[in-house]
Amino acid sequence: MLRDSRVHAFPVLYVLCVTPRQEISAWRPPVAGVVEVFHAHFTEHAYPMHVHDAWTLLIVDDGAVRYDLDRYERGTPSDTVSLLPPQVPHNGSPATPQGFRKRVLYLDMTQLDESFIGPAVDGPDLTEPVLRRRVGQLHTALANRGDEFEAESRLALISERLRRHLRPRPALGSAGTDGGIAQSLRDLLDERLLEGIALEEAARLVHAHPTHLVRAFSGAFGIAPHQYMTSRRVDLARRLLLDGQPPGEVATAAGFYDQSHLTRHFKRVVGITPGRYARTGAGQALVPGRQGPDLRCAG
Numbered sequence: 001m002l003r004d005s006r007v008h009a010f011p012v013l014y015v016l017c018v019t020p021r022q023e024i025s026a027w028r029p030p031v032a033g034v035v036e037v038f039h040a041h042f043t044e045h046a047y048p049m050h051v052h053d054a055w056t057l058l059i060v061d062d063g064a065v066r067y068d069l070d071r072y073e074r075g076t077p078s079d080t081v082s083l084l085p086p087q088v089p090h091n092g093s094p095a096t097p098q099g100f101r102k103r104v105l106y107l108d109m110t111q112l113d114e115s116f117i118g119p120a121v122d123g124p125d126l127t128e129p130v131l132r133r134r135v136g137q138l139h140t141a142l143a144n145r146g147d148e149f150e151a152e153s154r155l156a157l158i159s160e161r162l163r164r165h166l167r168p169r170p171a172l173g174s175a176g177t178d179g180g181i182a183q184s185l186r187d188l189l190d191e192r193l194l195e196g197i198a199l200e201e202a203a204r205l206v207h208a209h210p211t212h213l214v215r216a217f218s219g220a221f222g223i224a225p226h227q228y229m230t231s232r233r234v235d236l237a238r239r240l241l242l243d244g245q246p247p248g249e250v251a252t253a254a255g256f257y258d259q260s261h262l263t264r265h266f267k268r269v270v271g272i273t274p275g276r277y278a279r280t281g282a283g284q285a286l287v288p289g290r291q292g293p294d295l296r297c298a299g
Contacts, residue, residue: 044097045271047092050231054106056084064101089223119166182220247274
């Protein structure tokens with residue numbers, strides 16, 4: 001459920017001081033193709049297995065990240081660009097005692113379509129200095145008001161370079177009986193993302209025994225159906241919070257039972273509470289006459 005990122009308002013940056021050694025900032029820039037910009041410094045937080053509905057383009061400035069993607073352990077040191085495909089489960093944790101500082105772009109399917117998912121699973125980590133430098137330059141352009149055209153130009157070059165690295169192949173889960181069952185359940189979960197669905201009803205609609213349905217989905221996608229639905233809802237909650245909706249409204253709008261339900265899962269996946277993620281303390285918004293977001297911490 002990707003939201004249209006072609007908005008005309010200038011980005012609002014949320015800088016959140018969680019601990020003296022943990023910071024998170026997130027904003028949506030007015031640049032087509034970029035769903036979200038996310039910067040973080042983590043020393044202890046470990047992401048559970050989850051999925052995104054967008055491409056995750058990741059660079060690490062300090063330390064290193066270790067993660068599992070499609071059941072293979074991988075790592076992202078500071079000289080690497082990592083491209084994690086949508087709908088494929090992954091986790092993440094610090095690979096050094098000092099933690100890591102990362103910058104992430106979430107890109108929609110206009111930049112890379114579904115045919116590139118398989119190649120990205122096979123080779124998500126790219127060690128290429130030119131690409132690494134260009135991604136860093138794009139982050140700088142996205143943080144500066146008035147540099148949208150530069151950001152669009154840099155994004156176009158990066159997307160082209162990524163496509164050259166990858167060779168498309170058929171989408172995951174298209175062959176075999178279990179693969180077809182798993183794909184049908186994923187389509188159903190996407191369709192019922194907000195209202196949810198009981199396992200018995202899903203099994204009846206997909207024409208499979210509930211136990212077999214869970215096993216087929218987990219085997220095809222590497223994540224349990226309930227984990228998939230929860231992480232998709234967290235992704236939606238992030239978008240709504242960046243749109244300026246209060247956490248109490250976001251909870252039900254993203255399919256959670258109540259705010260405490262949202263908070264529990266949001267903090268487990270993102271590392272902080274929805275309230276901190278959306279906090280609009282003094283000096284957060286773009287200030288007229290300034291270049292880029294005000295980087296003071298929200299208090």
